[in-house]
Amino acid sequence: MFTTRPTLQGTFGMVSTTHWLASQSAMAVLEEDGNAYDAAVAAGFVLHVVEPHLNGPAGEVPILLAPAGGAVQVLCGQGPAPAGASIAHYRSLGLDAVPGTGPLAAAVPGAFDAWMVLLRDHGTRSLAEVLKYAIGYAADGHPPVENVGAAVTAVRELFEKEWPTSAAVYLPDGRPPRAGDLFRNPALAATWRRLVTEAEAEAQSDADAEAKGGVGAAGSAGGARSRRVREIEAARRIWREGFIADALIRQSGRPTLDTSGSAHVGTLTHADLAAFHAHYEAPATYDWNGWTLCKAGPWSQGPSLLQQLALLPGPDELPAPGSTEYVHLLIEGCKLAMADREAWYGDATDVPLAALLSPEYSAARRTLIGERASYELRPGSPDGRAPRLCAAATAGIADGYAMGTPQPGVGEPTVARDGRTRGDTCHLDVVDRWGNMVAATPSGGWLQSNPVVPELGFPLGTRLQMTWLEPGLPASLTPGRRPRTTLTPSLALCDGVPVLAFGTPGGDQQDQWQLHFFLGVALREQVRGTLDLQGAIDAPHWHNDSFTSSFFPRGMRPGSVTVEDRIGADVIDGLRARGHHVTVGGPWSEGRLCAVARDPRTGILSAAANPRGMQGYAVGR
Structure with a gap:
């Protein structure tokens, strides 16, 4: 397929960040005999x-890091x-x-x-x-x-x-x-x-x-x-x-x-x-089709990506990537995972993460995905526990789609003259010639x-x-507890060996775009013996806002989907026929992904960066 840039390949070091000056500075550190962690800092x-x-x-x-020969850690x-x-x-x-x-x-x-x-x-x-x-x-x-x-x-x-x-x-x-x-x-x-x-x-x-x-x-x-x-x-x-x-x-x-x-x-x-x-903490992980995806724990939204994977049928049962059925399946699975995020995730010791990722729970949740778009926020009951939603989520369900009009996810913060903002983020990935790998957001x-x-x-x-000013919620404001963050870098292992580091800015959209990217890598044929990172980044992306936003003023837009127009008129029409409220953005308006990879068989390193926004770049040799 056509890509905006090549997937870079080499054996010395690879860097991908959301700004070319950061990428080249990291590469300069590698050239001066620093390692991936020096370069990342x-x-x-x-x-x-x-x-x-x-x-x-x-x-x-x-920060997710995979030291050469060591275990993946979350910093x-x-x-x-x-x-x-x-x-x-x-x-x-x-x-x-x-x-x-x-x-x-x-x-x-x-x-x-x-x-x-x-x-x-x-x-x-x-x-x-x-x-x-x-x-x-x-x-x-x-x-x-x-x-x-x-x-x-x-x-x-x-x-x-x-x-x-x-x-x-x-x-x-x-x-x-x-x-x-x-x-x-x-x-x-x-x-x-x-x-x-x-x-x-x-x-x-x-x-x-x-x-x-x-x-x-x-x-x-x-x-x-x-x-x-x-x-x-x-x-x-x-x-x-x-x-x-x-x-x-x-x-x-x-x-x-x-x-x-x-x-x-x-x-x-x-x-x-x-x-x-x-x-340091151990990562939350999920195994899928020979891959192990590593994320930060439920004090972040990272496990929502793991839940989205768990909600998928087997790879052989997936609809054709990019089809109406495929996009609909991923949107509806995302809604279920993000509903669980709202009901269960936070900096607490009693988050039922094992139950949320269990095959039994995922299979039961998968039956909720129908042929039509859901407008409900539907958290589950892992281990039989009753979910509790914040008042804003309940109000958002009552108000329905009138909550507002979705906007293309260009990845930049929106800023009003009164100082109201929707914050955004950066990302960087580095892999060095020794096999050290890091992803940070x-x-x-x-x-x-x-x-x-x-x-x-x-x-x-x-x-x-x-955080919420309501007591008793997983994300309630609590002295000494971390606010639940949207920041969510990723590391992926293939057959137990670190292979891929990736991530994106985008607030609540991060683990939506990362799912599209990861599946694009995992399901697509290799290019010149390495993973097609650039092809997965360049493919059309989308997001939905059918759950409570993490950012002030905390709105939600049930039924909304925002797509790049490159996704195709047939898919757009198909989604609307299924009841999705579709906003069509520009051809390059969704996602700002970065990625690096290492082939453990050959030691070949690769990298790619997002062309959207005209500032993310990968470098390496």
Whole structure:
């Protein structure tokens, strides 16, 4: 089939990210003998600079990693709700929902610490070596993509009237960043330079003190590694307890106009920052037709992709890919999985994940998929337990399709002049010549989500908007618990060996587009001896909004389906005949997938990136 680009192949290293500068920075790290994890950290910090409307250092990132010869792990960079972020506190402010912007919506920042833990435990490069690319683009400038300027333009009035620290960074000379110009963020560059300087000094001081005590050998390879680890640990401490922590807490305490229409202060404290540490978890997994798909646990929406796979009939029983029957089947299965997400997923110990993925439960749920589009939110009863839905979901069912008109899923946030946003995300995948593989989906800390912290050059996040101010729900706002996130990178094993890392931005749409991609890879013939990654990315995609949105103002559109027009008039007509409310988007309006792969038989590496949005690129050799 025709593809927009080739699936890249090589044996040295492959990178795919949502921005070409991040991809090439990661590749530069590989060329300097860094590994996949060094490269991923460098790319992650570059994405903070070049896609500030989609992610930032005070946001969050789930990371899936498959060390060569080791087991797949999840590194959780999702911070919890602060200790003071209780339902009672928000209700006392007269709120019935967590605002979509402002410090009240800020969880404990998690991204920075996750990147540092990845670098410490699996990388080989120093803090300065991985940060130099981000520092260079922030200090010397980079040509911004058009969507940065569009996001700033949409909130210009808010910045000028209410968030002057953001105007100082994103309205230089009184105008938004423009494609073709150089855009700089000197405050951010200064933050990372100071961090590196202080971390190096602290690490050297510790090493000197240790040497005086007669411990260690400063000139040995082990001593060099120890200094590297010391620098990273010092950087983590500075983030949690030093000048960065001080600035974040000051910002949280500044009254800020948010989507409620009032100014509020946040709940974040020094104790919250000091207590957070990124940590490892075992992945949630599901076996399908020789593949094992690995996702983060039900504190993310990741298991919804596993449930969608479990709801499918056997590969030999699937309708022809791309047909009306195929698209209808995937849409209806997605509705059932996302209904279970709403009823059961959250940061809790009693999520019945094994039951949700069991063959018996999946078989019973599969019988609910009929020939017509469903307009109901239908969670199941795993282990006989009764589901409980939030009030917004119940209202959404009652209001039906009148909730609103679906929009093409271009993957960029929509931003209104009053500061309301639907946040979006970045993604990166890396595989190196040793077989190390990583997939990460950084998000949050968007430039339009909170005012820029003037001393630092970046804002706080707003992930708490995904929680409910109703007690007793899996995703209720609870101090110390992680908000259920939409961020959901993927790793896939074939016959038990890591083969494929992939993911996409897109909020609630991520595990819809990833299912289409994964099936496109798993069911399609190989190209030149490797997986047809680019063909699966370029194929027409779609999404539905028949469940409660994770983002403020939390609407839902039962029966909605949004498709790329390339899907074909016959499929569009067929879906409408089955009762779907179809919105036809542009030919390249759905999905922003990235992917890398490794053939364990030959060691051949491959990569592909999404052409939609005109900024995602794969590189490698």
